[in-house]
Amino acid sequence: MMKTHKLALLAGALALAPASAFAQDVGATIYGSDGNAVGTVAEVTGEVVVIDTGKHKAPVPLAMIGDGDKGKSIAATRDQVDTMMDERIAEADAKRDAALVEGAAVVSIGGAPAGKLGAVDLAADSITFEAEGGSSFPLKKEHFAVNPQGQLMVLFSKDQIAAAAASAGTNAPTGGQ
Numbered sequence: 001m002m003k004t005h006k007l008a009l010l011a012g013a014l015a016l017a018p019a020s021a022f023a024q025d026v027g028a029t030i031y032g033s034d035g036n037a038v039g040t041v042a043e044v045t046g047e048v049v050v051i052d053t054g055k056h057k058a059p060v061p062l063a064m065i066g067d068g069d070k071g072k073s074i075a076a077t078r079d080q081v082d083t084m085m086d087e088r089i090a091e092a093d094a095k096r097d098a099a100l101v102e103g104a105a106v107v108s109i110g111g112a113p114a115g116k117l118g119a120v121d122l123a124a125d126s127i128t129f130e131a132e133g134g135s136s137f138p139l140k141k142e143h144f145a146v147n148p149q150g151q152l153m154v155l156f157s158k159d160q161i162a163a164a165a166a167s168a169g170t171n172a173p174t175g176g177q
Contacts, residue, residue: 025041025044025072026041026042026043026044027040027041028040028041028071028072029070029071029072030049030051030065030071030072030073030074031068031069031070031071031072031073031074032073032074032076032077032078032080032081033073033074033075033076033077034077035068035069035070036077036078037078038051038053038074038076038077038078038081039051039052039053039054039058039078039081040052041072042057043057044062047061047062047063048060048061048062049061049062049065051074051081053078053081053082053085054078055082055085056081056082056085056086056089058081058082058084058085060074060081092145092146093141095146096141096144096145096146096152097122097141099144099146099152100117100120100122100127100141100144100152101117101120102117102118102119102120103116103117104116104117104152105151105152106129106144106151106152106153106154107147107151107152107153107154108153108154108156108157108158108161109153109154109155109156109157110157110158111147111149111151111153112158113132114131114132114154114156114158114161115129115130115131115132115154115161116130117129117130117152118130118136122141125140125141126138126140127139127140127141127143127144129143129154131161131162131164131165132165133165135164135165135166137164137165139154142155143155143156
């Protein structure tokens, strides 16, 4: 029984070894299918490697990175990665902009109800956020996203929202979690 337990622990450690070993390569160059550099490893989190192309920080599954002639490589070029990221960002921005309508319910980063939208002028990038409790303050489109559950989310924590609401809009939150 003890031997089986030790083998299971060893198998688990080996399963984590590729990501852990790859984490030591932060800063390493990742090459593309054309043999040119795509970017450098900015971060390794679990089974995802973030490649900094100079334009974007693109998350790539660790399983899609292999060994090439020059070192670690992926089956895409820098231009292809940047184009893919441009498309993803445009799609996310379009979903966000469609959700930014007066009266829309808004959740915080943690998913808790945070308030609703007041006046919305997307052309002027002017959005009035009405926090729970009645305070309101101005925000911009960049302060919102649509979360994986399809909810409009303000990119601030409940604490940041409460602090901004307490100051009655004189110091709106500036970012973070």
